[in-house]
Amino acid sequence: MDRHREDFKRLDEFSPRSSVQSEIGGRSSLRFSMPGFGYDSFNPLRSFMSGLRKSSGRLKSLRHPNPSGAPKTAFAEDLKSFKKNIFDPQQKFLLRMNRFFFLSCIFAVAVDPLFFFLPIIDNSNCIGIDKKLAVTSTVVRTIIDSVYLIRVFLQFRTAYVAPSSRVFGSGELVIDPTLIAMRYIKSYFLMDFFALLPLPQIVVWRYLHSSDGPDVLATKDALVWVVLCQYIPRLLRIFPVTKDLKRTAGVFIETAWAGAGYYLLWFMLAGHNVGTLWYFLSIERKDSCWLVNCHATDGCEPSYLYCSENHASSDKYKNWSTSTPIFNQCNGTNDSFNFGIYQQALVSGILGPGNFVSKSCYCFWWGLQNLSTLGQGFVTSTYPWEVLFSIAICILGLILFALLIGNMQTYLQSVAIRLEEMRVKKRDAEQWMHHRSLPPDIRERVRRYERYRWLETRGVDEENLVQTLPKDLRRDIKRHLCLGLVKRVGYIFGQVSLKFL
Numbered sequence: 011m012d013r014h015r016e017d018f019k020r021l022d023e024f025s026p027r028s029s030v031q032s033e034i035g036g037r038s039s040l041r042f043s044m045p046g047f048g049y050d051s052f053n054p055l056r057s058f059m060s061g062l063r064k065s066s067g068r069l070k071s072l073r074h075p076n077p078s079g080a081p082k083t084a085f086a087e088d089l090k091s092f093k094k095n096i097f098d099p100q101q102k103f104l105l106r107m108n109r110f111f112f113l114s115c116i117f118a119v120a121v122d123p124l125f126f127f128l129p130i131i132d133n134s135n136c137i138g139i140d141k142k143l144a145v146t147s148t149v150v151r152t153i154i155d156s157v158y159l160i161r162v163f164l165q166f167r168t169a170y171v172a173p174s175s176r177v178f179g180s181g182e183l184v185i186d187p188t189l190i191a192m193r194y195i196k197s198y199f200l201m202d203f204f205a206l207l208p209l210p211q212i213v214v215w216r217y218l219h220s221s222d223g224p225d226v227l228a229t230k231d232a233l234v235w236v237v238l239c240q241y242i243p244r245l246l247r248i249f250p251v252t253k254d255l256k257r258t259a260g261v262f263i264e265t266a267w268a269g270a271g272y273y274l275l276w277f278m279l280a281g282h283n284v285g286t287l288w289y290f291l292s293i294e295r296k297d298s299c300w301l302v303n304c305h306a307t308d309g310c311e312p313s314y315l316y317c318s319e320n321h322a323s324s325d326k327y328k329n330w331s332t333s334t335p336i337f338n339q340c341n342g343t344n345d346s347f348n349f350g351i352y353q354q355a356l357v358s359g360i361l362g363p364g365n366f367v368s369k370s371c372y373c374f375w376w377g378l379q380n381l382s383t384l385g386q387g388f389v390t391s392t393y394p395w396e397v398l399f400s401i402a403i404c405i406l407g408l409i410l411f412a413l414l415i416g417n418m419q420t421y422l423q424s425v426a427i428r429l430e431e432m433r434v435k436k437r438d439a440e441q442w443m444h445h446r447s448l449p450p451d452i453r454e455r456v457r458r459y460e461r462y463r464w465l466e467t468r469g470v471d472e473e474n475l476v477q478t479l480p481k482d483l484r485r486d487i488k489r490h491l492c493l494g495l496v497k498r499v500g501y502i503f504g505q506v507s508l509k510f511l
């Protein structure tokens with residue numbers, strides 16, 4: 011029996027107790043390659059494989075270090091016990107911040123088209139840049155982008171529900187900062203990064219530090235491409251914010267009037283964007299008219315068409331500007347050049363360095379008018395880009411108008427649906443009482459009861475609503491509704507404590 015028990019004896023690695031016992035017990039604890047003594051023989055292949063497994067385990071631990079042993083997942087109620095600065099996606103703080111970020115995204119979409127107002131027709135009949143508006147627009151855009159940087163930081167510190175734990179309950183939250191960062195980088199980080207690049211600010215500040223004629227042309231051409239390319243990600247980043255709002259609050263729009271106003275806001279933003287782009291393209295068409303007539307006129311240089319500090323001291327430019335006929339040929343009233351849908355901008359005088367408020371309001375009205383009428387009043391020229399712009403306005407107006415009318419009808423109908431149901435029930439009750447020939451006093455009692463029920467419940471079926479709630483919540487609701495009635499019966503429940511009731 012003792013011999014078989016020794017066969018299962020195991021040495022603890024690096025244990026001082028085993029080393030002491032081995033010294034006391036003498037040589038009996040050593041393993042020899044002698045099967046006759048009942049010990050296993052030494053296997054070099056098995057020892058090599060065991061060492062290989064231990065080495066691979068150490069390499070894997072170096073590749074994925076976790077020195078603190080902190081868990082990577084946790085439930086929402088246990089998140090506060092960890093000292094990590096990780097936010098629960100269901101926190102009210104994130105709900106308020108996401109609403110704030112949504113407003114900042116709307117402001118960003120509205121501010122970006124202001125860069126299209128920077129080119130102006132100066133008083134000296136040359137294309138320049140409105141420096142005051144340039145400084146204002148760049149500062150406002152920088153502030154809005156700085157606000158959105160807070161959301162980028164929060165995305166790196168906001169936990170998310172592990173996909174493998176969504177089968178039952180609310181699931182476990184991934185609280186490992188590395189996993190959270192990798193998830194954000196793979197999803198929306200590149201879009202946010204490209205949307206936050208200060209490219210329009212760089213273009214504008216480069217011009218403000220070296221304002222010359224060629225710089226005006228380069229700035230004008232660079233602004234349109236930079237703003238249009240960045241406008242797409244700056245518009246698309248609104249959808250992740252609304253997605254987070256829906257996940258946190260359950261719904262994005264809580265009231266019917268807010269839903270109607272939301273789609274009306276999008277329609278107004280589209281009108282603002284179309285109006286600013288129409289203004290910029292009007293500058294482009296006038297620039298094209300000047301260039302066409304400049305190449306056909308002797309003594310005209312294209313650099314004369316762009317405002318520069320050298321024009322004031324150049325006698326050659328002064329003589330040319332007073333004698334050239336190209337300004338009269340491109341004023342919008344001459345039939346030598348067909349401006350198409352941009353003629354209204356030239357005739358109205360909004361292309362000059364006038365009041366910015368009147369200029370923006372006029373362009374906003376033009377955009378709303380043509381979006382709502384689907385461009386029916388357009389008289390376009392044969393210029394291809396003008397025709398494409400008119401087609402885009404027609405299609406965009408059709409889509410937005412359908413969305414606006416459909417969603418506003420849905421939201422506004424939900425406001426009056428209870429009242430309409432009450433009217434239908436009242437009409438059915440009157441027809442039924444007339445069919446059954448009920449006496450007038452009973453009819454009046456029925457009408458009085460229907461009015462009382464409407465004032466008490468506002469058309470809500472309280473019984474079915476309460477039955478869908480949990481038992482403890484139903485008990486609290488009934489206690490709240492019926493406690494006052496129970497207190498009135500003083501001779502029965504007068505001596506009973508409120509806690510018992």
